Amino acid sequence: MTPAGLEISGGETVLFWVVAPLMVLAALGLLFVRRAVHAAMCLVFVMISMAILYIAQEAPFLGVVQVVVYTGAVMMLFLFVLMLVGVDASDSLTETIRGQRWIGLLVGLGLALVLGGVVGRAAFPPGAGLAGGDPAGVANPQALARVLFGDYVLAMEAVGVLLVTAAVGALVLTHRRRLTPKQNQRTVAEARVKALTEGVSLTPLPSPGVYATSNAMDTPALGPDGEQIPQSVSRVLRIRGQERPAPHAGVALVDADAPTGAAAPRRGEEDV
């Protein structure tokens, strides 16, 4: 092994200075982005950039494995779980432990400083480069296979056992035992009829009202007695308080004097 066998080309320098800042930015996105899906996308970007850096660093096999395993399998698993849990599950910003955010930021910054300081102060040997390290100058995947199945055969077997255990463990963990009998159409219908006494209606809910001024779905319908039917407005709108009151039966629906264009906003102001 000859020292000074490692020379970093100008192309690699450019690649590093293009990819590394983008990676750090995407990683910071993991920290600051609100939605979990966007965080997952940031992480995918970091991992693909990491694969590029591996290939630049004479590790083409690891670069390919990085793309296949991390972005292909692991991140897709993350996305599947996000879909199960609900894509809109964004973080709450309330602190349950007081000052946790600042303490966490401080600890992170301190860790970065300590690690950077260690790297800055350590004395590194002159770079050897992998071309000098390979005995016969064989290509990376073959040399890697020799080490993997030569010196590390036992670890390889153990990893196989670990993977099987993990797969079985995930199956067992996510398996759901059915505790109640299966619902079919007849049982659903019988349950609804039984719930009639509790105010559940058998028929579909009434549709929202259609008036001269508005046919949007936030206006409740009027019953035959002139009263508003709150169930006719979507439950989501009712919970958010975005329901618009229906015009009363006795009141004129449209002002004759007002221009029609200004009618709707003016009504909105009154409601607020």
Place this chain on the structure above:
Amino acid sequence: MEITNYVVLAAVLFAIGATTVLLRRNAIVVFMGVELMLNATNLAFVTFARLHGDLTGQVLAFFVMVVAAAEVVVGLAIIVTIFRTRRSASVDDVNLLKG
């Protein structure tokens, strides 16, 4: 360019991952922080393998990847199970062991 630039990059990414684990509440995002830390160590492994001209670093990075894959499978299964019973993926809501 020095080859230590790669090590510095790995250190920065590791610190960002650790901060993510400390700050975020969503269990899935916390998990992504763990993945980022594992990736950063892999980058350091590959860099040192090149620095020393020894393929053992790359082999170790490969093992880290495999173990990380197994860890993700089990961890996400746990998150899904917790979400099923508690209807929440926030790490703050799981306080059953609190006295």
